[in-house]
Amino acid sequence: MDEKRVVDVLVIGSGGAGLRAAIEAAAAGCSTLVLSKGKVNRSGATLLAGANISADVECDGNSLYNMGFPEAGKDDSKDAWFEEIVHQGMFLNNQKLVEIYVDDAPDRVRELIDWGVKVSRLESERGISISSRELLDVLMRKVTESGVESESNVEAVDILVTDGRVSGVLGINVVTGDYVVYTAKTVILATGGWHSLYPFTSGSTDLTGDGQAMAYRAGAELINMEMVTFCPNTVLTPRRYQGSIVPYILHTTGYGHLLNKKGEEFLDRYFDREVMDLALHTEWNKLLVSFAESKEIEGEGTENGGLYFSMKHCPNEVFERIGQEIPGLKQSYQDMMDRLESGYSLEVAPGAEYFEGGIKVNEKYETTVPGLYAAGECTGGTFGSNRVSAATTEMLVQGFRAGKYAAEAAKQSDVVKVNEIEVDRLKELLEVPFESRGATTPASLRKEMGDMAAKYVSLLRTAEGLRVVGDRVREIRDVLRTDVALSSKTRVYNLEWLEYMTLRNLVDVLEMSAGSAAIRTESRGVHYRDDYPYTDNDNWLKCITVARDGDIIRFRFEPVVVTRTTHPSGRSLYQEYIKSLAAKYV
Amino acid sequence: MRKTVKISCYRAEGPGTQGRFQEYDVPVDSETSLQDVLMYISENLDPTLAFFKHAACRQGICGQCTVKLNGKACLACVALVPVDSGTVTVEPVSRERVIRDLLCNLGGS
Numbered sequence: 001m002d003e004k005r006v007v008d009v010l011v012i013g014s015g016g017a018g019l020r021a022a023i024e025a026a027a028a029g030c031s032t033l034v035l036s037k038g039k040v041n042r043s044g045a046t047l048l049a050g051a052n053i054s055a056d057v058e059c060d061g062n063s064l065y066n067m068g069f070p071e072a073g074k075d076d077s078k079d080a081w082f083e084e085i086v087h088q089g090m091f092l093n094n095q096k097l098v099e100i101y102v103d104d105a106p107d108r109v110r111e112l113i114d115w116g117v118k119v120s121r122l123e124s125e126r127g128i129s130i131s132s133r134e135l136l137d138v139l140m141r142k143v144t145e146s147g148v149e150s151e152s153n154v155e156a157v158d159i160l161v162t163d164g165r166v167s168g169v170l171g172i173n174v175v176t177g178d179y180v181v182y183t184a185k186t187v188i189l190a191t192g193g194w195h196s197l198y199p200f201t202s203g204s205t206d207l208t209g210d211g212q213a214m215a216y217r218a219g220a221e222l223i224n225m226e227m228v229t230f231c232p233n234t235v236l237t238p239r240r241y242q243g244s245i246v247p248y249i250l251h252t253t254g255y256g257h258l259l260n261k262k263g264e265e266f267l268d269r270y271f272d273r274e275v276m277d278l279a280l281h282t283e284w285n286k287l288l289v290s291f292a293e294s295k296e297i298e299g300e301g302t303e304n305g306g307l308y309f310s311m312k313h314c315p316n317e318v319f320e321r322i323g324q325e326i327p328g329l330k331q332s333y334q335d336m337m338d339r340l341e342s343g344y345s346l347e348v349a350p351g352a353e354y355f356e357g358g359i360k361v362n363e364k365y366e367t368t369v370p371g372l373y374a375a376g377e378c379t380g381g382t383f384g385s386n387r388v389s390a391a392t393t394e395m396l397v398q399g400f401r402a403g404k405y406a407a408e409a410a411k412q413s414d415v416v417k418v419n420e421i422e423v424d425r426l427k428e429l430l431e432v433p434f435e436s437r438g439a440t441t442p443a444s445l446r447k448e449m450g451d452m453a454a455k456y457v458s459l460l461r462t463a464e465g466l467r468v469v470g471d472r473v474r475e476i477r478d479v480l481r482t483d484v485a486l487s488s489k490t491r492v493y494n495l496e497w498l499e500y501m502t503l504r505n506l507v508d509v510l511e512m513s514a515g516s517a518a519i520r521t522e523s524r525g526v527h528y529r530d531d532y533p534y535t536d537n538d539n540w541l542k543c544i545t546v547a548r549d550g551d552i553i554r555f556r557f558e559p560v561v562v563t564r565t566t567h568p569s570g571r572s573l574y575q576e577y578i579k580s581l582a583a584k585y586v
Numbered sequence: 587m588r589k590t591v592k593i594s595c596y597r598a599e600g601p602g603t604q605g606r607f608q609e610y611d612v613p614v615d616s617e618t619s620l621q622d623v624l625m626y627i628s629e630n631l632d633p634t635l636a637f638f639k640h641a642a643c644r645q646g647i648c649g650q651c652t653v654k655l656n657g658k659a660c661l662a663c664v665a666l667v668p669v670d671s672g673t674v675t676v677e678p679v680s681r682e683r684v685i686r687d688l689l690c691n692l693g694g695s
Binding site for chain 2: 036037038039042043044047048051052132133153155174175204205206237238239240241242243244441442443447486487488490492493494495496498
């Protein structure tokens, strides 16, 4: 007999979005449970925000100034911030979601301060800097005080739907291998991105698109799935630092040089000086520097496929100043800093870092499946085709709203009985690899999908590459159904079986992402097509949505939600277009 | 310089069961972390080895991948594998609390 639990609101994911949602659902009087695939509060995307030294949480500068930060941007406004987000998202943003983001942000920042979060410095005129563990601990304390329960090491496998409405979730305790059936009136997905599809990423290993894939299988619509941000200056080698964004933080703070394999600087070959200045001092660099780095690696990259991040020739005084400017850097990353100080470089490249696309939500953060909500990075739409503003603010704003509305809905609904036949069908499916005599190992499929994503669904894309992915993904889906076998039949922390469940999710997100990228025959934001190097505002100011139709994947076009900022027209070369947008901020 | 190191890894089916050591030959260099070694074993030599992998930060922050390397507790993701010390021993932090192989109940919920 499977273990069973019944709650009002079930939250999947224990990063900032999940924890903030749970606090709000409990405050509304709902019994609330948080499931975490890893350790609650020590897993997920939030944990690595700002390399655990400087996660920035933003709101408009004027609100921040009024909270008692004299160096914040007093003359800033919510309207100005809104305009920037929409410009930087290259007009693909759902403007209703941007309005909520901008309007709610000051309340979310203020309450963090009220809850006792330690602010280490002002990150910018709009942002306070917090260590990510501190941020999670403050939220977790509040979660515990609110009477929310949590379970670690439980992987949500699928959303259970009864007569078109959410009824619960099927989970697996990853340590024991036992199934757990959760009955819930409403479910909130807060599972982050699908970083780990990519072999080179700044994210943790649990970020495997679980929420997006579960939502897809439950029949929900997803949006902008072609949009993937790569963080430039992510450490490639030495391998033991791989995935760290410390050089990225140094570079945005104004330190270090980027060099190709010959030791030459290259950034200004891709963008004019003024655009690069913008890139060096704002989060625009995620887009701009990653683009330049990807191009440069193709021609003049190192043997490992990277570039050198060097601080050679910096006098000791500079290293001392960095220590003061970025608190926590030296304590946490002393050996990396010693390496740079000694004149050796870190090899860096753009690593998969943030996913603008995701589950489509309305202003209540409800998906297109009744009773199913989503918050944080696993949603899509707010940041259009390029995120510049803080994802930590996104998680808090959306977590709050999703928690509030999921609780409201839960209070108005009765418990819907889970469909036992559906549970049995799912379990049968998940047991297949235990019985299979197939020849395919989970590790080989994981590697193949990762390599395909890195090669074809990276920053620079072509129709040909995306077609290869689309064709192969359909074959992999069949292999998964029948041919994957496990080396060990144990149920106790069977990593191959866990990998099998991950592959089910990755195949869905890869198909959605590559499929959407193939359809968008223009270049916009983080989506760059080598074969269509134009940003085309006449034909492409529309979103691509994706949903399941039986066993078939269906892509559709949808108008962008516009409330205030009207869309531009015209068509220009990608780099020229970025220059024209950037000119506003120089 | 890459060379092959013998990794002697603790294996046990569960708490209270008799454990044993299994040896693997793994190519390493001076920058190879213990997590790299375990990943290499898992992906190339023996997919049945259990170690904390499914929700790991890989950057010394989550603290979940603790094991003993040559008798000393460390985070596998940031610990370097000694290249010149003969066989390298890897064990769970506590044999009493072992769930399987290198994975221990860390006392979390």
